[in-house]
Amino acid sequence: MAGIYIHIPFCKQACHYCNFHFSTHRGLQETMLEAIAQELKMQRDYMQGERVDSIYLGGGTPSLLEVAALDKLLVQVAQLFVLADDVEVTLEANPDDLHLVKLKELKVVGINRLSIGIQTFQDGLLRYLHRIHDSQQAIASVQGARKAGFDNLTIDLIYGIPTQGQAMWEADLTRALSLQPAHIAAYCLTIEPKTVFGHWQRKGKLTPVAEEVAARQFESLVETLEVNGYEHYEISNFSRPHHYARHNTNYWKQGSYLGVGPGAHSYNGQTRQCNVRHNQQYINGIQQGVIPCTVEVLHNKDHINEYIMTRLRTKWGCDLAWLKTQYGYDLQQEQRVRIDQFTAQQLVRLESSRLFLTKKGKLLADEITAALFVV
């Protein structure tokens, strides 16, 4: 399994919580697309000819591009890489970009999965988050996508928003279910320092929700979606049968991936690369024939920690026997005290040499994984 991620670093407006790399100044858009096309050529050997099973156009807001521009990128990927016959091609999209004509064109150029950034169906909250769309557009985008022939749809939701409250969150879940997407990703809002929300927090204008409130929302998320036939296969991801996000699953299963564009990350089993998070510096580098990135050579310890961090969050759990064979690391032996303690607290469970987070443990996933890391 291998994947290609293409980062389109432009948005129409900045959401108040967003810490991704993007710019609302779109003057560099054309030059950026040329640079990304050039980087694809420069990086064609990064995954050593592995077959590509998924392509993910993310950002930023890749749906703001003309379909012709997306098509050009996809044609180039197909020319440079060996693609699986059933390659998953996901476009991250904002509802306001998804009118029916465009949706039909997206289907024609080979996009076969849409990840729609809905976040909430409450207009007041959408304005608070500074999203560009409203709830009617959110609903219409899903209905339109279906009309255009997209049956592989995922929607993003956010909980833990100040002023959201349990009733509003449950109403969002009900509304989401009524649209019957194949997949739902739900994230707890984190207040990042370099965002408007981070600024508001420093000024005392915003108080993050209490941990118990977010925990209750997470619990109702899991309960509601499981009762309605979604499998909770990763902390933030829920899927109808056979609709796991192939691209993200490849990350969680340590598959190779090539990320192109500013701020994109790549991994090929030996190294991790991270492109500069600056549009002009990225373009300058590519134009001079150099990929502006930092390269980290991964050591045994990095592989082990990466494995623990990603796998523990999934339904597949941490395969302790595999970890031992692959990296010579006996997690059960090395962390016996902590694993026993977490087991007694019903935060983890050990089953057939695999370590899993329990329902209760999923609420503390970050703390538990950090405690199990090799330092």
Ligand code: SF4
């Ligand atoms: S549209 Fe997406 S990438 Fe752009 S600012 Fe909003 S959350 Fe961030």
